[in-house]
Amino acid sequence: MSKFGVMVMGPAGAGKSTFCASLITHLQLNRRSAFYVNLDPAAETFEHTPDLDIKDLISLEDVMEEMKLGPNGGLIYCFEFLMENLDWLTEGLDSLTEEYLIVIDMPGQIELYTHIPILPKLVRFLTQPGALNVRLCAAYLLESTFIIDRAKYFAGSLSAMSAMIMLEVPHINILSKMDLVKGQIKKKELKRFIVPDTSLLEDDPANPKTRAGLDIDVHSADPTDKNALMSGASFQRLNTAVAGLLENFSMVSFLKLDCTDEDSVAAILSYIDDCIQYHEAQEPRELPDEEIGMEEEE
Numbered sequence: 001m002s003k004f005g006v007m008v009m010g011p012a013g014a015g016k017s018t019f020c021a022s023l024i025t026h027l028q029l030n031r032r033s034a035f036y037v038n039l040d041p042a043a044e045t046f047e048h049t050p051d052l053d054i055k056d057l058i059s060l061e062d063v064m065e066e067m068k069l070g071p072n073g074g075l076i077y078c079f080e081f082l083m084e085n086l087d088w089l090t091e092g093l094d095s096l097t098e099e100y101l102i103v104i105d106m107p108g109q110i111e112l113y114t115h116i117p118i119l120p121k122l123v124r125f126l127t128q129p130g131a132l133n134v135r136l137c138a139a140y141l142l143e144s145t146f147i148i149d150r151a152k153y154f155a156g157s158l159s160a161m162s163a164m165i166m167l168e169v170p171h172i173n174i175l176s177k178m179d180l181v182k183g184q185i186k187k188k189e190l191k192r193f194i195v196p197d198t199s200l201l202e203d204d205p206a207n208p209k210t211r212a213g214l215d216i217d218v219h220s221a222d223p224t225d226k227n228a229l230m231s232g233a234s235f236q237r238l239n240t241a242v243a244g245l246l247e248n249f250s251m252v253s254f255l256k257l258d259c260t261d262e263d264s265v266a267a268i269l270s271y272i273d274d275c276i277q278y279h280e281a282q283e284p285r286e287l288p289d290e291e292i293g294m295e296e297e298e
């Protein structure tokens with residue numbers, strides 16, 4: 001028997017926990033079972049109480065105090081500890097039936113997704129057939145306000161692609177907080193961000209070349225002047241290379257999410273369901289008597 005889950009990832013403040021909360025509320029309103037797993041040892045407040053919370057296994061505060069680590073080092077320590085105590089996850093998830101959607105809320109430290117091999121190991125453990133056997137979808141959130149700064153948007157898209165390649169599970173990318181850019185960008189323009197369009201850099205208002213017809217020569221710039229280097233041709237070339245990389249792989253495209261709109265949350269859920277083939281695995285459910293009564297009355 002399979003279990004079903006979604007791992008919600010992305011940089012700090014991208015809206016992961018808010019999305020988890022909206023998703024769980026939506027599942028509950030639609031009489032579906034959700035199981036909320038918090039794997040962020042720094043998370044303090046929750047809209048829905050987690051059914052399984054890494055803080056019950058290890059506390060980031062204790063780790064930082066006892067190991068004399070900062071918040072990022074502390075987080076990595078917590079994840080290494082989790083990997084040594086995977087029984088905790090097995091015990092917490094083992095009894096879940098295939099009706100449940102396991103919603104896993106991840107921390108926002110970007111190094112977790114790009115630098116260290118802990119996450120692929122964790123995903124392999126969760127999905128391993130014959131063990132927990134979770135059919136898992138990764139949902140990578142990027143804040144839609146990033147599209148205002150195109151270099152930031154391409155860097156964010158690259159981190160999404162890096163997570164996709166690293167995790168080897170069905171993956172959806174999401175532009176979150178769409179309500180914040182509503183009315184600020186035309187539909188046609190927005191389309192260019194839904195599937196990253198390299199030409200966005202050519203007509204970027206922040207590009208010094210398009211802005212003032214400048215062509216800063218990086219070699220003649222003062223090497224001690226970081227700003228001159230970063231705003232110059234080298235930064236532009238770096239962004240073009242990143243955009244080219246995204247184009248060559250053609251893996252990244254985004255779904256739009258506005259957590260304040262239930263239809264938007266519903267649309268994302270249907271993508272997740274499709275990715276993990278949730279509905280195909282469900283037994284036909286018998287309706288409770290009171291619901292049959294209601295249907296007959298209608």
Ligand SMILES: Nc1nc2c(ncn2[C@@H]2O[C@H](COP(=O)(O)OP(=O)(O)OP(=O)(O)O)[C@@H](O)[C@H]2O)c(=O)[nH]1
Pocket residue numbers: 010011012013014015016017018019040106107108109176177178179180257258259260
């Ligand atoms: N306007 C708007 N704000 C949102 C939305 N989703 C999240 N936010 C806000 O963005 C901020 C960060 O949201 P969180 O859900 O805590 O983000 P996170 O990715 O879990 O953050 P970390 O766990 O710290 O990495 C909060 O102030 C949220 O209220 C949204 O759809 N629209």
Ligand SMILES: [Mg+2]
Pocket residue numbers: 016017018040043105106107
């Ligand atoms: Mg969070």
